[in-house]
Amino acid sequence: xxxxxxxxxxxxxxxxxxxxxxxxxxxxxxxxxxxxxxxxxxxxxxxxxxxxxxxxxxxxxxxxxxxxxxxxxxxxxxxxxxxxxxxxxxxxxxxxxxxxxxxxxxxxxxxxxxxxxxxxxxxxxxxxxxxxxxxxxxxxxxxxxxxxxxxxxxxxxxxxxxxxxxx
Amino acid sequence: xxxxxxxxxxxxxxxxxxxxxxxxxxxxxxxxxxxxxxxxxxxxxxxxxxxxxxxxxxxxxxxxxxxxxxxxxxxxxxxxxxxxxxxxxxxxxxxxxxxxxxxxxxxxxxxxxxxxxxxxxxxxxxxxxxxxxxxxxxxxxxxxxxxx
Numbered sequence: 001x002x003x004x005x006x007x008x009x010x011x012x013x014x015x016x017x018x019x020x021x022x023x024x025x026x027x028x029x030x031x032x033x034x035x036x037x038x039x040x041x042x043x044x045x046x047x048x049x050x051x052x053x054x055x056x057x058x059x060x061x062x063x064x065x066x067x068x069x070x071x072x073x074x075x076x077x078x079x080x081x082x083x084x085x086x087x088x089x090x091x092x093x094x095x096x097x098x099x100x101x102x103x104x105x106x107x108x109x110x111x112x113x114x115x116x117x118x119x120x121x122x123x124x125x126x127x128x129x130x131x132x133x134x135x136x137x138x139x140x141x142x143x144x145x146x147x148x149x150x151x152x153x154x155x156x157x158x159x160x161x162x163x164x165x166x167x
Numbered sequence: 168x169x170x171x172x173x174x175x176x177x178x179x180x181x182x183x184x185x186x187x188x189x190x191x192x193x194x195x196x197x198x199x200x201x202x203x204x205x206x207x208x209x210x211x212x213x214x215x216x217x218x219x220x221x222x223x224x225x226x227x228x229x230x231x232x233x234x235x236x237x238x239x240x241x242x243x244x245x246x247x248x249x250x251x252x253x254x255x256x257x258x259x260x261x262x263x264x265x266x267x268x269x270x271x272x273x274x275x276x277x278x279x280x281x282x283x284x285x286x287x288x289x290x291x292x293x294x295x296x297x298x299x300x301x302x303x304x305x306x307x308x309x310x311x312x313x314x315x
Contacts, residue, residue: 015183022190029197040220041278041306046294074286127288132215134287135309139217150219159291 042138044157062119064106064154066099068137070126076133085109096140103141103153120156209234209242215283216312223306227276229265231258231302235281239289251292258300272301280308 064083071077078091079099083106090098107119121141125134141154212234234242241248244261248254265275277297281290294305 015187019183019187019190022187022194025194026190026197029194029201033197033201038222038311039214039308040217040222040311041308042217042220044305044307045303046298046305047273047303068287074284125287125291127286127291129287130283131281131285131287131290132283134290135215135217135283135307138307139219143219145218159294161291161295 042135042142042157044159046158062106062110064103064119064121064141065124065160066121066137066141067124068126068129068134070129074128074130074133076129079137096136099137100140100144100153104144107153118156119154120158121154122158122160124160209236209280212236212280212282213284214280214308214310217309218312220309220311222311228274229268229270230276230278231261232278232280233293233297235279235285235289235293237282237284239285239292241293251289251296254293254296255300258297258302262300262302273303275302276304276306277302278306278308 062083064081067080067082068076069078069080076095078089079095080089081087081099081102083102088098088102092098103121110119123134123137138157141157143150143152143154145151232243236242239251241251241254243254243257246257248257262272262275265272279290279293281293290307297303297305
């Protein structure tokens with residue numbers, strides 16, 4: 001008995017049209033592709049009522065005031081820090097790392113870690129300071145990198161309202 | 168004169184299977200990587216860079232993306248506002264749209280994408296404008312810096 005194998009009838013599909021479409025798709029996806037860089041957030045919860053809380057400021061001992069002063073061309077000129085107990089002014093190139101050290105020292109002085117989380121930073125920023133310097137300052141108070149690990153410092157950030165001092 | 172008869176009567180056909188396999192793989196790769204979701208991003212805005220920014224893990228219930236450029240022009244929801252003061256009605260509209268979806272104004276996530284050279288005063292004006300409408304949950308968006 002002879003068994004008929006399928007190879008005998010050599011069925012051939014016409015691939016041309018499929019390959020055409022596939023290449024069209026490929027070209028479309030390559031053209032529309034662009035590398036999206038990862039973005040992250042600094043979260044700031046800032047209710048409007050917080051502005052009136054300046055009267056109870058002296059009741060809260062754990063408030064750090066950071067003033068960012070503008071220099072020429074919107075660059076940063078100096079940082080004033082004040083935690084109610086002691087204050088300082090930084091002008092040099094590593095002022096951001098010194099700001100981080102100041103915040104860390106203040107938090108360590110609190111002792112209780114749960115209280116450290118309560119510590120709040122209020123930024124008083126000159127109008128013309130470029131935003132990138134502001135972000136760098138926010139980064140400096142919100143944490144630091146120790147041995148590749150992020151050490152969190154301050155989570156509560158607010159801005160002092162000085163939007164009326166424009167120009 | 169005798170012509171040699173063409174012996175290539177049958178069409179040369181290579182095996183197309185591997186090529187099609189690879190092509191489909193490429194298509195799948197680009198399809199997965201492409202994202203149309205972030206249409207609210209204004210590409211001309213150069214965000215400041217930071218190492219410590221937290222990438223958003225969960226999408227908030229309701230978010231407003233405000234793009235602020237160097238001159239204080241706000242791009243938001245496909246519209247352009249030449250001054251921050253013109254935003255009132257648009258923000259009110261967003262607020263009522265959020266309330267329809269049962270999201271309270273204080274839970275609306277306001278994502279501020281500001282150019283790195285924008286004066287911080289303008290960013291603060293924008294935040295104040297949002298606060299007047301009742302928004303209080305802000306995120307300052309930055310680009311992640313990878314290097315140490």
